[in-house]
Amino acid sequence: MIAATDTDGGVELVVKVVPRASKTALAGEADGVLRIRISAPPVDGAANVELVRFLSKIFGVAKTSVKLVSGAQSRQKRVLIAGVKAAEVNEKLAKLTK
Numbered sequence: 001m002i003a004a005t006d007t008d009g010g011v012e013l014v015v016k017v018v019p020r021a022s023k024t025a026l027a028g029e030a031d032g033v034l035r036i037r038i039s040a041p042p043v044d045g046a047a048n049v050e051l052v053r054f055l056s057k058i059f060g061v062a063k064t065s066v067k068l069v070s071g072a073q074s075r076q077k078r079v080l081i082a083g084v085k086a087a088e089v090n091e092k093l094a095k096l097t098k
Contacts (some may be wrong), residue, residue, distance in 0.1 A: 002097075004089040010065070010082035011089050016018065017075050019047040024054050028097050048072055051079070059084050059092065072097035 004013045014033045021037030028035050040050040048068060056063045061083045071077030081089065 002034050002090060002093050003035075004086040004093070006086045007080065010080050011086050012083050013067065013079045013081065013089065015051070015077050015079055017047055017051055017077060018040075019037060019075075024050055026058075026096050029093075034093065035095075044086045045072070048077075051077070055081060058096070059089065 004011050016033050016035050018037045019042040024039045026035045038047045038050045040046040052066045055066045065082040067080045068077040069080050
């Protein structure tokens with residue numbers, strides 16, 4: 001199960017990004033970490049921008065509501081999503097990753 005946790009600012013989620021994929025899509029989960037394939041390359045922050053765009057689209061929030069907490073230079077990242085609750089995120093991801 002994906003470990004989305006409620007915080008004061010929203011929901012924190014751990015994701016593992018696989019850049020340079022053929023298309024941006026969810027790729028399941030492993031050990032509580034959400035895997036996401038990103039079509040953008042990991043150059044000049046392009047993969048991070050695409051990750052923010054993708055997560056905002058999935059959860060129906062503005063791009064400004066999705067922030068990288070840590071891991072901007074890494075494949076594994078912690079993301080904060082404002083305006084949603086962990087229960088909503090877990091439910092949505094459970095449906096999308098089946």
